[in-house]
Amino acid sequence: MPISIGLPIVTSCSVDSCGYNHGGCHAGAISVGGPHSHCNTFVDTADKGGRDETASVGACTRTDCKFNDSLICSAEGITVGASADNADCLTFEAKETAGATA
Template identity: 60%
Template sequence: MATTIHLPIVSTCSVESCGFNHDGCRAGAINVSGDHAACSTFVDSDTKAGNADVAGVGACTRTDCTFNKDMACTAEAIEVGASFDTADCLTFEAR
């Protein structure tokens, strides 16, 4: 029996150097953490990996974000792109 898990989706990722980004994020789920809401699933690689149709946000340790509730993202979707680090959650919004 399949289990349905509802996670916020990664609607866009503009980080071309990530191995999980080919025609969108193909990781099953990403995590967001660090000082700049970094995508901690980022892998700098020319080899493309992952086969998920849609990536979700598995966990977020940025408890100072408006969309964080108990280390889970409550945004409907997030965008990932370059900001302070190579790959950051651009949807991050300080409380």
């Protein structure tokens, strides 16, 4: 069985309505994207499934996130919860842009 070496894990998920969330996220891997860092793997169901292991973050299309490195998340881990939608990456931080002032 393949192992996701070096990928960040979903350290916590507060979205109880997701079928992969039961004592933590148990999807094999999630992807994050969309205009507000949506967990694209979110499944709104009372049925619970997935793997025994905690999910990794397999892909992220939020190129404006400081943790995005060639469409892969470089954070140590992420938190998923309600924000603009049911299931969003709450670890998202916008990249600093050139010429930005503090």
